[in-house]
Structures are given as C-alpha cells and as structure tokens.
Amino acid sequence: MSFVGLSSDEEQRMLKAIGVASFEELLAAVPRKARLERPLAVDGPLSEIELRRRFGDNARANAAEGAVSFLGGGIYDHYIPSALNALAMRSEFATAYTPYQPEVAQGTLTAIFEFQSLIAELTGCEVANASLYDGATAAVEAVLMARSQTGRARVVAAGAIHLHVLQVLNTYLDGRDLTLVPEHGGQVAPEDLEAAVGPDVACVLYQHPNFFGLLESPQTIHKLAHDAGALAIAHCDPIALALLEPPGASGADIVVGEGQSLGNPPSFGGPLLGFFACRASLVRRMPGRLAAETVDRHGRRGFVLTLQTREQHIRREKATSNICTNQGLLALRATIYMGLMGREGMREVAELCVQKTHHAARLAAAIPGYRLAHDGAFFREFALECPVDAAAVVRAGLERGILPGVDLGRFRPEWKRRLLVAVTEQRSAAEIERWAETLRTAGGKR
Amino acid sequence: MGYPADVRYTREHEWARMENGLVTVGITSYATEQLGDVVFVELPAVGKKFEASKAFGVVEAVKTVSDLYSPISGEVVAVNEALAADPALVNQQPYGEGWMIRLKPRDAAEFNQLLSNQDYEKLLEEQHA
C-alpha cells in the first residue's frame, strides 16, 4: 500500500498532458543496465493491524515495558507532563518544515526564540542556539569553535567526562590533539588540569556533574583555562543547572550538554537534544540555527532565522559547521517542559532528585558488601561498589521488574563490580526500598 | 551609472583611493547592490599585513556573504570603527563614510596597476554579456 491518491484514470490524463505515451518514456535518461528488474526483498506491505502486532512484540521484548528504572549514564527517566505530550504531538509542530519562510512559521520560530532564552538563562550564558544533535556533538562543536577562535589545536579534557562523549570527540579530532587528564576518585584534580594546559591549548573541557554524578570545580577550572589563554567549556546536565550555579555565570566561555531530561523520553538513546550556549562575542562562530527578534512591515514583532550566512547552505566549505538540522521537535518539548515546570518546578525537580538519590545512597551503603565508590559530592547519580559483579545485580533486578543501575563493566573491565545508579523525582520511597531489597538479595543475603 | 573617477578599482569590486601616501579601501556600489543590506563587516586588526589579492575581511548581508580582497600589498594602519554600530554606511556611502580599511602600501607602483573607472565599467559590461 502507499499514500498515493491517484487513480489510473488520472495517471493516464497526466501522461497525456505531459505528452508521453507511457511512464517508461519519462525514464529515458536512466540506462537500462542500471534499472532494478526484480522486486525488492523487503517485508510488507503490512496493514496497521499487522504493524501494531509486529512492533508490539518488539516493545514487549524490551525490559523497559513495566520496569522501574534507576538507569542514568546520560539518559534519565524524568517526569514528562501530560500537557507536554498533548501539545508537542500536534501536527502543527510535528509536521512543520524548517522555518525558512518565517511568515508561515511563527509558531516554530517563537518556540525556538523561547528555547534560546531559557537555555541562556539556565546555563548563565549570554546567547544560546536552537540546539544540535546531542550533547556529544555539542561538545565537539564547542571544541571546534574554540580551536577556530584561538587558532590553537590541542584540547584538554577531564577524564570524568561521559566516555561516549569522549569517543565521539576522538572521532571528530581524528585521534589527535586530545589530552585526557585522568580522574582520581571519580573527579579531576584542578592541579592536574593546570599541569596539562599550555600555550598550544585551545580549550579545557569538563563535565559538571560528571559521568559518575560528582560535582567538579567550575570556577577553578575556568580560571586555569583562561590563565593559559584557552577557552573553558562546561558540559552540563540541565536538571542540575536549576540548582547549581551555572558555569556561564562563573566564567565558562561555552556551556553545552544533553537536554533529553527536559521533557523527552529515553527512547533507547535517540533522538536527543544537544544544547549550546556561549558568550555574545562568540556568536558569529556559533554552529547551528539561531532565531532572532525583528518586526514585520506593520511594526509587529516576529522572529526569523538569522546569521544564516554562517550556515552550510550559504557559506558552504567556509561554514562554521555542516549541520543542517536542529532537533526542532525536541527543543520544542524542552521549551514546553521548562514553561510548564517554571521557576519553582525546575528547582523542585532538582531538589527531589538530590534528596532521593542521597536517600538511596545511604540505604545502599548500609547493606553489607556495598559502598559508594567515590567520596565527592554528587547530584543525581552515584557509582556503587558491589560485592558481586554489577551484571549479577542487574540480572537480579530484571527478575523483579527493576533496572537497578548501569553495569559500569561495559565501559571498563576494571569497573565490573560498579553499578551506576540514578534516582529521579519519579522514584517513590517504595520503589527505592524494592531497589535496596534487590541489592540485598544480589549481594548474597538471601 | 557612473563610477567615481577619483578612485581605482579591482576585478573583485573593491575600490582604492590614494591620499597622503595611504590607500583607503572599500567596496563599490555595484557590490553593495548585489549584496543587499549589509549587516556586518569583519575587519582585520590594525598592524596586520596583507598581500595583494588576499582576503582581508568578510562582508555579510542577510543571505549572502563575501570575502574582501586587498587591492594592494600593505599594512593596516586604520579600520573604520563606525561600521560596527552602523554597517548600513556601506550601502549608503560606499565610497565615503562606508570605507573599510586604510593601508600603508608596500609598493606605491601596485596602486597604478589597478583599474580606472572606465576599465571597471567595461569589466562590468563584459561580465553581464
């Protein structure tokens, strides 16, 4: 089946109007040798009834269906308000094109302007763009911008950054010019970062809270970067930024991060939402789309895409990046989320996360054989050292409808006894107790 | 349309005026018409040196952007700071208040090799043929 709305009668009329006897004549430029002369070996056509069955089977084969999640590691199970889904699923937002004709796209453009405003405020920066693919590529774009701005090549990165972000960065940097400063006890010592910088360094990149949920020292890091003439780039969590002092306010030149937590479901890790904010003097080097306020011919306020001359469709090989997409619909969802939660709600979510995570950490630390892997202050996540392999704890959890945490052994073999646990505002005291019970059982106290 | 006789021209649509041993540079009214409203001009720092025909900056309009090429070799002794607040000066007075940089020429003879206003007009006619 297809969504074509043409009868064979209409097709004949059209061919006649074109002036050809058959459709084949329209393909004169395609060499016969190149033509596919057999059907494609793909499944289908399937009706909706059959699709629902097939994808329903796929959905049920994922433990997520009905399980209580304590998973983090960059993707979190945060509250998504019902009003958000109802609004964001509307065709007017979901099926609209990129707003290149602003007069018929003020819905999209106004929302982008609001997104930029909210992210700028959240990060403590002067300007923000309309979003990038994900937090990892946002970090990459920040690094490339720092290199272009300073004319220097080397990048110093704190070792407690999410390993996938580092991997993506490594791909784009072609395995060169990246100095990774190891973490000790889960955090990066500012003295180690200071020792690593030099006059050839374009930027210092760190994550706050970091991969293990621990807080770093933004102000100190910003200073040591600037003392070396490098840019300071902070990779942050947007929920944490509602509570913690935003790095933009304490001297970070660029703040990036993953915005999935702002009203977007985990969705097996994609689509995601990279946010990007920086100081105003860097605006002309910013990648991605930007919406700006203006007026129309009657003096009425409206919004348009601006500085498009930086973008690929005009600047081509001199573009600041090759990016063509912003994560439009996810940025909209984030905007609705931030609008619904508002000043108080954003802070309340962050506080609930802190309280529940620390409660869970205290419970776990009291179970024989379990202890926190790190000593530092943590926000919404912690690494737990287990008496058995973390994989065994995960298996025990799955049997009870719980996803108790991320087996860190999948990142480093020496971490196979470590479980990364995240507790969001969605987890009740009862669920946390069930989780603790899983740990007790898996730990051998049967 | 007439092009001022008191300046010389390049094939890339810059103009150059020699005064008191210094060369002032801007872009022609043909260029500004092609570009439309100028929104930003990226200019070099004072002290930078450029070879003839090398890019010294960028002029940005809403939907187009163009590199700016130095008519002669020399050192930048001044840039037009007024363009930061009012880039529209480039459109309004391309040969006057819309000037961009002032160079101390390395070799005064280079200036004489630039196009006269008549040569420039002829060039434009050829390009449009």
Added chain:
Amino acid sequence: MSAQGERAPVSLERRLLIEQGGPGHRGPALPVCDVPTRPLAELLPGARLRASLEFPQVSEPEVVRHFIELSSLNHHIDRGFYPLGSCTMKHNPKINDELASLPGIALAHPLSPDEASQGALRVLHDLARTLAEITGFAAVTTQPAAGAQGETTGLLMIRAWHRSRGEGDRRRKVLVPDSAHGTNPASVHLVGYETVTVRSGSGANLDLAALKQALDPTVAAVMLTVPNTLGLFEPEILEVTRLAHEAGAQAYLDGANLNALVGLVRPGDLGFDVMHINVHKTFSTPHGGGGPGAGPVAVAAHLEPFLPVPVVTERDGRLRFDHDRPQSVGRVHSFYGNFGILVRALAYILTHGSSGLSRVSRTAILNANYLMRRLKTSYELPHDAHCMHEFVLSGRGLRKYGVKTLDVAKRLLDFGVHAPTVYFPLIVEEALMIEPTETETLDRLDHFAAAMERIAREARENPQVLRDAPLSTPNSRLDEGRAARELKLRWSVPGRETGAGAGRSAERQPIARS
C-alpha cells in the same frame, strides 16, 4: 515600511512566556518528598548553588493556550502543500508516531543490557538489513543523527579505507559538482579534505571532460547527488563511477533524492561505494519544525570494517551490540542514533513493501513532470527535458517587472501553499526548485499550478502586490536585515537588565582576526 523603531504593541496571544503569569502562577505539581530529607548544604558540601532562576511562572492552562496559539501560526504538511525541492515533504503517517510511542519503545534505555533490549535491537537490525536491500549495499549503520552527519560518517570511512591502503596522506581532495547542496563542501571541509568543484555541462549534467581532468591520484572521492539537484538523472553515471574507481577514488552518493529511485534503481548497482539516506525525506519521518531526522549510511563490502561502533549482530536468534571493531571510525553519536525516528522509518517501509515503494518513485516522477509541463508556459525552464522527482524553474524573466523569485515565494504563501525551495541550486539564476512528492493529488497539483500562473500574471499587471506579499499571513514580510543587525537572540525579562545578546548591545565590535 513602518518608521524606524516604531513597534506595534504585542497582542495577548503573541506574548512570550516570560511576558505572562507571575509569582504564584504554577504548573503541574510534583509529589511531596516521601524520603527523609537533609539540608542541601550537607548533601552538596562545597557546591556553589545558583542565586536565582529567572524562568517564567505561568499556570498550566495558560501554557497550553500559549503553545496552541503558536501552533496556529504554522503551515505544516498535514495542512497543505510544500513543493520544496530537495526536501521531499510527503505525508507523515500517523501509525509511525503511534508505534514510536509504545512504552516499551519510548522508555527503552540505551544502557540496558542487550538481553533486556532485544526488541530495540530487532528494530535496528531489521532497518539496517532493509535499507541495505533498498539501496543495493552490503551493510548499513543507523547511527548518524542526520543527513549531514551521515555525510561526515561516510567521508570518515572513505578516509579510513584510504589510510588502510597507505594512501591516506596522498589523497586529499574530494570532487563536488557546482550544483551540490551546501552540506557537501561543508562536510568535506569538516573531515579535513579539500573541495574541488567540477562544473556542470551545458545540459546540466556532469561535464565528463572536466571530471576526467580533475580525477588524479590525489582525489579521495567523488561526491554526487543522483538524480542531481536539477532533478535530472546522470545518464553517464556508470561511466562516472567507473572513472572514479579507475583513478583510485571512492564514489559517494548524497541520498537526498532517493525518492526518485526507490524500487527503480539501486545506488549500489550504479557503482557507488557509500551513500547516506535522509529518512526524514524519502522515508516520511516528520520534520518537527527543523528536526530530528536521521542519516543512516550504506556501504559496499570493502567499507564494512570501518562502520561506526557498535554494530548490531545476530547469532542463534539473539541480537547483541558488537563493540569489537578495531577498524571502526569510532562513535558519531552518544548512543545508537535517533532510534525513535528509525522506528518510524522502518514502519513506513513495512507499510509499503516492495510494490508500495515502487509506486512512490513512479508517482513522484509523474507528479513532477506533470507540474513542469504546466509551469513551463509561465516561467523559464532552464533545462527542458523529462525530469525525475523535481525540477528547477528560473524567475529571471520576471526581473523586468521589478519582481524577484523571493517575491514569488512570498506571494505563494497567500494561496495557502508553502514556497518552493528558492535560490538553490546556485547554478540557476533566481532558482525555484519544485518537488511535489507522490502524496499530492491531481487536484492539489492543479491548484498549485493555477496559483503560480496567477502570480506570473500579477508580476506583469500588478507587481507591487508581489513585493508587498505576504498579505494574509500572521505576520507580513519580516525584516531579516534588522534581525541580523540587532541580534536580539533572547527575551528581555521585564524589569531586569539583561546583558549582551538581548538588544543592540549584542554584537557591536567587529571581530578582529587574531
């Protein structure tokens, strides 16, 4: 034009969130904390907390009204036609959204163990296999988050392949036709290659002589779009890819125009080595006002070892992520790509099956040729030959009335149709690129053609109407020059002094080159 600086007051409906509500206005409630609490200073010792968060305070009903109002200001494909060349704005089936929202799919976490993610892995595996079959390649990665990232990934794999053969340093250039989309040279540059532009011939196809001249042992790849950006199939394409291989280069296909080819021609059969696929074009995933899309990359067998990691593999009916890929170019995305979008693409393909997909390309080509025939009487058609799924007109002939292609585009908005792609490709003056797609009916095509014909007449008889357009949209023509000069990129919080980025103070200094 209104006088400089004169602004009309903002209506109630068009207020921004920050301009509404106030203290005491709250959104949805959160549960009361049901665990024992401790003071933050004790839980986060030494942490600097923020002093304030200047976020809106708006009640839920007003937030809903705000976004409903915004939604009413958008044209969208569910409402009307978008004849945007190169964008393939086709119907977005609703079943796809429903399936992507199933809890087991929407809540799936990427760091669950493989055994707990068999359903998600099955989707990725099925899609990769299916796309490989449709495009005629050996393997597919679904990790790139968009077409542009797909280009980057494809070029990275080409680079890795040349390096594996000791030719990494020698091959520094990528050949790109002058009709190429802007992402092509931008991606080339991002990967560290140099772009060499090859001019098109007089017939708008590739100039083979120019191509041969440019192909030397320093060329890493030739990057093409087929059909090209004028909607024309490259009749010599088999020779082009042969020449590229003879020179030791790889052939990359920009898959933006795949809608013309599904079920008809497979790029792998044309001699290409790698391509990216824009699923938000050919495979109907919604545009979302600018994203998300996805850009899977399909490769010939010799490039398979270089695919981004991890790769989904199957053994004895069990699926897993294989991270042991020593020659991989690495990761390009935080996790496995835009999974929620990939679900939609797979559902779309399964809805169609082989017969449906063939009907898609057939009808796309039929619709485009029909429109081209009708419109060539009122607009200049630079290349009068049967097109594939799109064609390019020139608005050059209207210049004598003082009318530009931009004015035609703006006037179309008054007819409830989105403008076509304008000023692209660069090789056609005052270009109008039109791609109807297969989901527009004959009535819609005729309505569009009639609107275009009327606009051409208005250009002759009453050009001021075009220059004033649009007249019936929520805003009249917006001042883009002013936006770029003032650079107001964030809202002003009422009663609070905001810093640069919120007004004229935004960007005053020219950037001095260091």
